[in-house]
Amino acid sequence: MNITVVGAGTIGEAISVALKNRGGYDVTATRRNVSKIETLAGLGIRVSSKSEEAILDADVVILSLKPYDVLAFVKRNARVLAERTTISMAAALPPISAMARYTGDGRLMRAMTNIAARVGGGFTVFCAPPGMQEREKRECRKILECFGEVMEVEEKYMDALTAISGSGPAYILTVMEAMMYAGLKVGLPRDLALKASYETILGSAKLVSESGNHPSVLKDLVVTPGGVTIDAIYELEDSGIRTAFMRAIESATIKSRKISEEIASRDP
Numbered sequence: 125m126n127i128t129v130v131g132a133g134t135i136g137e138a139i140s141v142a143l144k145n146r147g148g149y150d151v152t153a154t155r156r157n158v159s160k161i162e163t164l165a166g167l168g169i170r171v172s173s174k175s176e177e178a179i180l181d182a183d184v185v186i187l188s189l190k191p192y193d194v195l196a197f198v199k200r201n202a203r204v205l206a207e208r209t210t211i212s213m214a215a216a217l218p219p220i221s222a223m224a225r226y227t228g229d230g231r232l233m234r235a236m237t238n239i240a241a242r243v244g245g246g247f248t249v250f251c252a253p254p255g256m257q258e259r260e261k262r263e264c265r266k267i268l269e270c271f272g273e274v275m276e277v278e279e280k281y282m283d284a285l286t287a288i289s290g291s292g293p294a295y296i297l298t299v300m301e302a303m304m305y306a307g308l309k310v311g312l313p314r315d316l317a318l319k320a321s322y323e324t325i326l327g328s329a330k331l332v333s334e335s336g337n338h339p340s341v342l343k344d345l346v347v348t349p350g351g352v353t354i355d356a357i358y359e360l361e362d363s364g365i366r367t368a369f370m371r372a373i374e375s376a377t378i379k380s381r382k383i384s385e386e387i388a389s390r391d392p
């Protein structure tokens with residue numbers, strides 16, 4: 125199957141590599157400044173600056189352009205995209221029903237992954253248009269599985285999921301960096317502080333995923349009465365860590381909705 129990834133920037137490049145290495149697909153990656161993705165050719169990925177031509181050979185087109193550019197690209201290439209399955213990876217798009225007037229019913233799927241797709245550790249959510257055939261939906265799911273875990277969701281959840289899992293690596297990497305700096309403050313060597321931080325985040329996520337237990341149940345196993353951990357938890361609660369996360373994710377959700385409304389209002 126030929127897949128053309130239009131807009132091979134941060135996410136587009138990551139997913140092109142995952143599609144080639146993990147799915148064995150025939151992949152073409154495009155962007156205007158093609159010199160920035162020349163290294164992809166060494167991985168067996170075709171690179172091109174001519175997106176309009178590259179989508180002609182594609183069975184499936186993946187759009188990883190900025191949200192504002194997606195609608196413009198879809199409008200310019202409506203006829204070609206109406207004959208192909210298209211997966212948009214952009215945040216904050218107008219609803220699928222609004223895009224359908226260009227792509228045709230059942231052709232454009234929305235998905236949201238994250239940067240961990242690069243190593244097959246992404247979490248990708250998708251919503252399929254009502255008219256999409258089951259066979260096409262299964263093919264799209266298989267494509268998205270190259271990036272890691274996949275879940276179908278209702279479109280009304282896309283903005284919130286963009287804020288939690290699409291942007292999420294930035295929050296967790298901030299936490300990881302903060303833990304590493306704390307390690308430096310108490311005298312650990314840099315490499316050891318970083319390894320202790322990321323292994324702990326990795327292991328904690330695995331514990332939740334494999335045990336199926338709520339994080340608070342697992343957390344209580346670590347927080348012993350009068351022990352070391354409760355002193356740290358006291359400091360974290362005092363600095364408002366939970367409300368900080370809730371505010372951050374709520375704010376990102378609102379921003380995603382706002383951009384989506386702006387794009388929709390610019391579209392005549």
Ligand SMILES: NC(=O)c1ccc[n+]([C@@H]2O[C@H](COP(=O)([O-])OP(=O)(O)OC[C@H]3O[C@@H](n4cnc5c(N)ncnc54)[C@H](OP(=O)(O)O)[C@@H]3O)[C@@H](O)[C@H]2O)c1
Pocket residue numbers: 130131132133134135136154155156157158175188189190191193197213214215216236237238239290291
């Ligand atoms: N970054 C993330 O972690 C993340 C996570 C989840 C979802 N997303 C979504 O993924 C999308 C892309 O984000 P990104 O962070 O990867 O942005 P990005 O790095 O700016 O990538 C977008 C790419 O599109 C290319 N482009 C622009 N116009 C084009 C055109 N007409 N034809 C072909 N290529 C074109 C640009 O390269 P040229 O200027 O060289 O053409 C650029 O490299 C966004 O919609 C975002 O919401 C991103």
